[in-house]
Amino acid sequence: MIRLIHKGYAPSRWADAYPAHLHIDLLPRAQGRGLGRRLMEVFLARLRELGVPGVHLGVGQRNAGALAFYQRMGFVRLQTHPWGYEYGLKL
Numbered sequence: 311m312i313r314l315i316h317k318g319y320a321p322s323r324w325a326d327a328y329p330a331h332l333h334i335d336l337l338p339r340a341q342g343r344g345l346g347r348r349l350m351e352v353f354l355a356r357l358r359e360l361g362v363p364g365v366h367l368g369v370g371q372r373n374a375g376a377l378a379f380y381q382r383m384g385f386v387r388l389q390t391h392p393w394g395y396e397y398g399l400k401l
């Protein structure tokens with residue numbers, strides 16, 4: 311992270327309104343059984359308890375499964391980038 315900062319890394323412009331950030335990566339054998347939804351529900355409930363106003367994430371344009379998942383979880387597309395999309399959810 312320190313190296314990234316010195317390379318000029320800047321946080322997402324969406325981080326003010328959606329300050330939390332997440333990654334979720336289940337192994338293939340754990341996918342499609344409701345575990346992603348459950349993990350997300352626990353994580354989002356804790357963010358709400360902490361008073362966090364929103365959460366943002368990045369996803370590749372070709373990751374159709376993740377795109378469908380995030381939309382089912384209520385995320386909306388915030389911005390399109392050359393590398394993919396940023397999605398956000400107000401809490």
Ligand SMILES: CC(C)(COP(=O)(O)OP(=O)(O)OC[C@H]1O[C@@H](n2cnc3c(N)ncnc32)[C@H](O)[C@@H]1OP(=O)(O)O)[C@@H](O)C(=O)NCCC(=O)NCCS
Binds near residue numbers: 337368376379
């Ligand atoms: C994306 C991921 C987190 C979803 O978790 P999951 O446990 O497979 O998803 P769930 O079984 O909990 O599904 C939750 C909802 O999303 C939908 N969904 C999940 N994967 C989907 C897919 N491939 N296509 C369409 N819908 C999908 C389900 O239909 C379900 O809807 P419902 O609960 O309203 O009926 C998981 O598959 C994963 O880790 N994939 C590989 C890594 C990855 O791509 N991570 C995201 C990087 S940005």
